[in-house]
Amino acid sequence: MLRDVLTDPTEDIRLLAYGMLDNKEKRINQAIDEELKKFGMADRQTQAGQAAARRLSDLYWELVYQELAQGDLRDHALDRSRHYCEIALEGTPDDAALNLRLGQLLSASGQAEPATTAYYKALALGLPSTRVLPYLAELRFNQGKFADARRLMNELEAWDSLPRLQPVIAFWNAK
Amino acid sequence: MSHPTSASADIALLLEGTFPYVSGGVSSWVNQIIRAYPEYRFALVFLGSRRTDYQGFRYELPANVVHFEEHFLHDDLHTKESPRSRRGDEAAFARIERMHEMFAPGADSKIAMREFRTVARDMMPDGKLTLEDFLHSEHAWELICDRYQRFCTDPSFIDFFWTVRIMHSPLWKLARIAEGLIEVKALHTISTGYAGFLGALLRQSRDIPLILSEHGIYTKERKIELFKSEWIRDNRNVFQRDPTELSYFRQMWIHFFEWLGRFCYDAADPIVALYEQNRLRQIADGARIERTRNVPNGIDLKRLAPLRGQRPDDVPPVLCLIGRVVPIKDIKTFIRAMRRVVNQLPEAVGWIAGPEDEDPAYAEECRNLVGSLGLEKHVHFMGFQKIDTLMPRIGLTILSSISEALPLVILEGYAAGVPTVSTDVGSCRQLIEGLDPEDRALGQAGAVVNIADPQALADAAIALLRDKARWRAASQAGIARVERYYTDNLMFDHYRDIYRTALQARPTEAC
Numbered sequence: 001m002l003r004d005v006l007t008d009p010t011e012d013i014r015l016l017a018y019g020m021l022d023n024k025e026k027r028i029n030q031a032i033d034e035e036l037k038k039f040g041m042a043d044r045q046t047q048a049g050q051a052a053a054r055r056l057s058d059l060y061w062e063l064v065y066q067e068l069a070q071g072d073l074r075d076h077a078l079d080r081s082r083h084y085c086e087i088a089l090e091g092t093p094d095d096a097a098l099n100l101r102l103g104q105l106l107s108a109s110g111q112a113e114p115a116t117t118a119y120y121k122a123l124a125l126g127l128p129s130t131r132v133l134p135y136l137a138e139l140r141f142n143q144g145k146f147a148d149a150r151r152l153m154n155e156l157e158a159w160d161s162l163p164r165l166q167p168v169i170a171f172w173n174a175k
Numbered sequence: 176m177s178h179p180t181s182a183s184a185d186i187a188l189l190l191e192g193t194f195p196y197v198s199g200g201v202s203s204w205v206n207q208i209i210r211a212y213p214e215y216r217f218a219l220v221f222l223g224s225r226r227t228d229y230q231g232f233r234y235e236l237p238a239n240v241v242h243f244e245e246h247f248l249h250d251d252l253h254t255k256e257s258p259r260s261r262r263g264d265e266a267a268f269a270r271i272e273r274m275h276e277m278f279a280p281g282a283d284s285k286i287a288m289r290e291f292r293t294v295a296r297d298m299m300p301d302g303k304l305t306l307e308d309f310l311h312s313e314h315a316w317e318l319i320c321d322r323y324q325r326f327c328t329d330p331s332f333i334d335f336f337w338t339v340r341i342m343h344s345p346l347w348k349l350a351r352i353a354e355g356l357i358e359v360k361a362l363h364t365i366s367t368g369y370a371g372f373l374g375a376l377l378r379q380s381r382d383i384p385l386i387l388s389e390h391g392i393y394t395k396e397r398k399i400e401l402f403k404s405e406w407i408r409d410n411r412n413v414f415q416r417d418p419t420e421l422s423y424f425r426q427m428w429i430h431f432f433e434w435l436g437r438f439c440y441d442a443a444d445p446i447v448a449l450y451e452q453n454r455l456r457q458i459a460d461g462a463r464i465e466r467t468r469n470v471p472n473g474i475d476l477k478r479l480a481p482l483r484g485q486r487p488d489d490v491p492p493v494l495c496l497i498g499r500v501v502p503i504k505d506i507k508t509f510i511r512a513m514r515r516v517v518n519q520l521p522e523a524v525g526w527i528a529g530p531e532d533e534d535p536a537y538a539e540e541c542r543n544l545v546g547s548l549g550l551e552k553h554v555h556f557m558g559f560q561k562i563d564t565l566m567p568r569i570g571l572t573i574l575s576s577i578s579e580a581l582p583l584v585i586l587e588g589y590a591a592g593v594p595t596v597s598t599d600v601g602s603c604r605q606l607i608e609g610l611d612p613e614d615r616a617l618g619q620a621g622a623v624v625n626i627a628d629p630q631a632l633a634d635a636a637i638a639l640l641r642d643k644a645r646w647r648a649a650s651q652a653g654i655a656r657v658e659r660y661y662t663d664n665l666m667f668d669h670y671r672d673i674y675r676t677a678l679q680a681r682p683t684e685a686c
Binding site: 006007011014015018021022026029030032033036070071072073076080 | 502511514515518540543544546547548549577578625626627628629630633
C-alpha cells in the first residue's frame with residue numbers, strides 16, 4: 001500500500017510514504033550489513049558462521065516477504081537468501097525451519113518440484129502441517145493445480161490452524 | 176583563516192548551510208550571482224549547525240565579497256550567566272501564550288503574525304524576552320508544563336521539555352546576529368528557515384528591503400528530513416499510537432518551521448521561486464501572491480557548449496548521478512537501479528559524482544548497499560568532480576532525488592549534449608518534456624520516472640542507452656531547450672532588476 005502512495009499527487013503524502021518505506025528497508029539493510037561483517041569474519045562451518053548465514057537468509061527473505069524489493073532486486077534478494085540458506089543447511093541439513101525456508105525460496109523463484117521436495121522434507125522433520133501446508137497449497141495454486149490446492153486446504157481443516165487462515169480454509173472447503 | 180570584514184556593504188546574503196562551506200546546486204548559484212554583479216559589494220552571513228560539521232570553504236570568495244561572518248546555531252546555546260531564580264516578564268510570556276494559541280489550525284493567522292512580530296522584537300537584545308528567561312524562569316516552566324498537559328500526545332515530559340528548548344534557543348542567537356550585523360542597504364536570503372527568520376528580524380528592526388529566493392521549499396525539505404529522521408523520539412506505546420498520526424515531536428518541528436517560513440514570507444518582497452509549482456506552494460504556505468514571481472536558473476552556455484565536441488562517437492554506457500551523497504538525493508534508488516542496468520547491460524557503469532562528507536552515515540549506507548548488491552565493479556564513488564571533465568565521458572545524467580527544485584546538473588548536461596533520466600520531482604518534468612506547447616515541440620530530452628522505483632529508472636536508462644537514434648534525438652532536444660529557455664543571461668537580467676529596485680527603495684517604500 002505504501003508503494004502505491006509513492007505516486008500520490010500530493011507531495012507531502014508521497015514523502016511520508018517514502019520515509020516510512022525507507023525506514024523499514026533501512027533497518028533490514030543495516031542488519032544485513034552487520035551480519036555480513038560477522039559472516040566475513042567467521043569460518044562458515046563454525047557456530048558463529050552458521051548463525052550469521054541463517055540470519056542473512058532470514059533478512060534477505062524479509063526484504064522479499066515485506067515486498068521491499070521488487071523486480072531484479074527481488075531476484076537478487078531471493079538469490080542471496082537461498083545462498084545463505086544453503087550454507088546453513090550444510091551445517092544442519094535436518095533443520096525443519098530451514099527446509100521450509102528453502103521451499104519458500106524455491107517456490108518464489110518458480111522452481112515448483114524442488115520446492116515441493118523441500119516442503120515435504122520440512123513436514124517429515126516434524127514441522128506441523130499448519131505451518132507447511134498453506135505454502136504447499138499456494139504453490140499448487142500458482143501451478144494451476146486447483147484440485148490439489150483444495151485437497152491440501154481440506155487437510156488443514158482437520159487441524160486447529162491459525163484463526164487468520166480460517167476464512168481461506170472455509171472458502172476452499174465450500175461445497 | 177582570516178575573512179574579509181567591512182563596516183558596510185550593499186547587499187547582505189543570508190546563507191543557511193550552503194555557500195561557501197557546502198558544494199551543491201544552491202551554492203553554485205550563489206557563486207554565480209555574486210560574480211555576476213561586480214558593481215555591488217556583498218556581505219555574507221553563513222549560518223551552520225555546528226562548527227565541526229563544516230570543513231573549509233568549497234568556493235573561493237569572489238572579490239566583491241567585502242564582509243564574511245559565520246555563526247553556528249547549535250554551538251554554545253547556553254547563557255553567559257549561571258542559572259538563578261527568576262520570574263520572567265509576565266507580559267512577554269502572556270504574549271507567547273497568546274501567539275501559540277493563534278498558531279492553532281483555524282485561528283486567525285493575521286493576528287498570529289502580528290503577535291509573532293512583537294514577540295520577535297522582544298527577543299532582540301535589550302528586549303523583554305531574554306534567553307535567560309526562556310531557559311530558567313518560572314513563567315517559562317509554567318508555560319511548558321501547561322502546554323505539555325494540554326496538548327502533548329507523547330507521554331514523555333522530558334523529551335517535550337528538551338524539544339522545546341533545543342528548537343527555540345537558536346532564535347535568540349539569531350537575534351544577537353541581527354543586532355550585530357554591519358550596515359547594509361538590502362537583504363537577500365536564499366531560504367526561509369533560520370536564515371529567513373534572521374532576514375525578517377533585520378527587515379523589521381532596520382527597515383531595509385528583504386529579497387527571498389527559494390530554490391527548494393525549505394519547509395518542505397525540513398519535512399522530508401523530519402519524516403525520515405529516527406532521532407526524534409516517539410514514546411507512545413502500542414495502545415496510544417495511531418499509525419496515521421505523526422509523533423507529536425515531529426509535528427512540533429514541522430509547525431515550527433512552517434511558522435518561521437510564514438514570518439519570512441510576511442517580511443520579504445519579492446519572493447522568488449524557480450518555477451511555477453514552487454511559486455504556488457509558496458502562496459499556499461502564506462506568501463502574498465503579488466509579491467511572488469518565477470526566475471528560473473540559467474547556465475553558462477559559452478563554457479559548456481564546447482564540451483559537445485569532446486564526446487566520443489559512441490554513447491558511453493555510463494550513468495552518472497551528479498550530486499551530494501545525502502538522503503534527499505535518494506542515491507540508494509540509483510544504486511538499486513544499477514543492479515538491473517548491469518543485469519541487462521553488463522558493460523554499464525554507474526558513477527556517483529559528489530561529495531560524501533555532508534552525511535557520512537548515509538554515504539556509508541550507500542557503500543554497504545553497493546556491496547550487498549554485488550555491484551562493487553559497476554558503481555563508483557568519484558567524490559566531487561569538475562563538470563567539464565565529467566560530461567564528455569558519460570551517457571546519461573541521472574537524478575533519483577525524492578525532491579528537487581530546478582537542478583542545474585540537468586541543464587549543464589543538456590548544454591554538453593547529455594540527456595537525462597530523472598524522478599518526477601520539482602521542475603524535472605518541465606525540463607525533460609517541456610512546459611508550453613512550443614517548448615514541448617522541442618522533444619523529450621530524456622525520461623521521467625516515479626520516485627523510489629529503481630526498476631523503472633533502470634528501464635528508462637537502458638532504453639536510451641541501447642537505442643542510439645533515440646539517444647541522439649534526446650540529446651538534441653536538451654540542447655535546443657537549454658539554449659532557448661535556461662541561459663544565465665536571462666537570469667542575470669531578472670536579478671539586476673530585483674537588486675536595483677531593492678537598493679533604490681526608500682525606507683517608507685520598503686515597508
